[in-house]
Amino acid sequence: MDFQLDEGLEDFRQMVRDAIAQDLPPRLQERQRRFAGNQSEPGDTMEWTRILAGRGWTVPHWPVEYGGCGWSPMQLFVFQDELIRAGAPDSCWGGTHMCGPVIYTFGSEEQKAKFLPAIRNGDYFWAQGFSEPGNGSDLANLRTAAVRNGDVYVVNGQKIWTSCAWASEWGFFLVRTDPTVKPQRGISFLLIDLKSPGITIRRIPQINGEAELCEVFLDNVEVPVGNLVGEEGQGWTYAKFLLDHERTTSSFIYFNKAAVELAKAVAASRTLDGVTLDRHPRFQGRIAQLEAEVTALEWSVLRVLANEHFQYPEAAAASVLKIVGSRLQQALSELHVDLMGAESLRLYPAEVAERPIRSSLWSEESEYLTSRALILRAATIYGGSLQIQKNIIAKIAFDL
Ligand SMILES: Cc1cc2nc3c(=O)[nH]c(=O)nc-3n(C[C@H](O)[C@H](O)[C@H](O)COP(=O)(O)OP(=O)(O)OC[C@H]3O[C@@H](n4cnc5c(N)ncnc54)[C@H](O)[C@@H]3O)c2cc1C
Structure with missing residues (x-):
């Protein structure tokens, strides 16, 4: 099996990577590190949205007539992957991925004229x-x-x-x-x-x-x-449209990939019994296992994007991705906490402005990883709970 993306996509990835490196203020990148895997601080989201608007990249997935970029599903995947990889703030999901598509699909001309440019330009959260x-x-x-x-x-x-x-x-x-x-x-x-x-x-x-x-x-x-x-x-019809939209983007794959890299970095920077944690028997297998599962999830997402739905309808495939993605987010954040050992006993909410002075006793990541692991308990609740996703799979895929 060939795990490489085709050459055109690699060129596209490089173009996006260069643009983000040029545009993303280090201050936002630094603050986002504390939020990644959860969401961004609304002010950071809006600031970054306005920067991306300069390139016309805030709603690339929308139809071109409403400001989309006309990119393929694979290009959209690579774009989002690069944003998270670079540590960029999230977009205002409520506007760009939820009510925006409802407005351009079902809204009046007045609503389109008033709200779509405002969402694109980051005027409202x-x-x-x-x-x-x-x-x-x-x-x-x-x-x-x-x-x-x-x-x-x-x-x-x-x-x-x-x-x-x-x-x-x-x-x-x-x-x-x-x-x-x-x-x-x-x-x-x-x-x-x-x-x-x-x-x-x-x-x-x-x-x-x-x-x-x-x-x-x-x-x-x-x-x-x-x-x-x-x-x-007709609100229920529009809500179902919106939630289906939300679910297909709920595999958390980009965050899971970033979380694997973070686990490796944290493990490599700590020792136990004279070896670094990434080589210690207590952690080596666990990291490898989670990395393999995240890679499998990524390829499953790519299969859905390529219109292979595991023989089942798209809504059922989306629910499978949501279940696996949210559980992996939790497993990886628990791994982060375990890797930090006693340092994980610290809890500094991401929005606390004044950071404690760092020392050799307390690492930078100990300032936010426990907070993140705690809030990610909710990953199997929001966007449709784990049990509800299982009900959807039972109904749609197995006719139960
Ligand atoms: C961090 C976070 C952010 C959120 N953001 C938003 C937001 O911005 N806007 C918004 O509107 N909502 C938001 N929610 C709410 C979220 O959508 C609901 O929490 C979720 O739909 C579950 O509903 P509930 O909390 O009422 O739990 P309940 O529906 O009461 O469920 C309780 C438990 O029972 C289980 N259960 C319920 N019904 C069934 C069933 N038929 N079969 C099997 N098991 C079942 C559930 O899986 C769950 O385990 C957010 C939630 C969280 C945790």
Whole structure:
């Protein structure tokens, strides 16, 4: 089997690599090291988005008419791989990968004109307002209500686990516009300005010491009818479209590759019983095993991109990739912690500005790897939990 990418792609990779090396400020690269595998600080994301916009590279996967680059799936893969490899901040996934595609596929011309350039240029950070207390996996039964009153919807309810809502200007929300029909048919998709009167956002303290997740309370919030995407009552269809979009990018392959390299570097820099950890029997096999699994995952992702779906429908293949990718993220972050030994007892949340003075006792990576391992416990929950992914596979691939 030939594991090389073809020559054209290698040229493309080099071109992207050179461009990122030229554009990426070392300050952002340094800060991103603390976040990688999780997400970026919203301010860093927006700064980097505006830099990438200079090359027209913020939404390369969109159709060309809306600002995409017309690259092949393999080129998009290489581009994303290079961004993570270089330590660039993440894009604002909510805009570029979630509501952006929903807007250009189902939105009005006014919405396209207003929001698509803003997403491309990094004007707004976007939050995803889907989950509610008691309605995460069971999303179809969501209760946040939007009642039409003239040319506005009046929205009341509560969302939870809304990533980075505290730093977001806009959110895309699922709301119930008709409580009398089958749950899936009474849901609509609304774009909401998070500075609207009646919105209260509360950050939720996390086990890793950060507070990116939020509760969003909506109390008689007036949303212009023009912010309804597509048709009233079709929100569930748009949400499924969006979540399918999210899932195909949820193998975390780029982060997993970076995590393998980091594990090797951390292992090579520490000794036990007189040998470096990458050669110590306690770790050598474990590192090799995880590296092999990440390589297998990468080739599985490439097969899906090449339209080989393991004989099963694409949605089932995407769920397999999500399960394997999220579990590998957790296994690799646990390996990082074990490699650090007693140093992993430190916990410095990524957003803490003042770093302790480094010494020979405490390495740089000990400042963020424990925090990362703790938040990655959530990798098998967000974007559809592990159990829900298994249900999807059972249903779609095996007709159970
Ligand atoms: C870090 C993080 C970021 C998130 N960001 C966002 C965001 O930005 N926007 C947003 O809207 N949501 C977000 N979420 C919420 C996420 O989508 C939900 O947590 C997830 O869908 C699970 O829902 P839940 O928390 O209500 O758990 P529940 O649905 O109550 O599930 C609890 C447990 O029961 C299992 N379970 C539930 N139903 C079934 C079933 N039918 N069969 C088998 N097992 C089942 C689940 O797998 C899970 O183990 C985020 C969550 C996390 C942890």
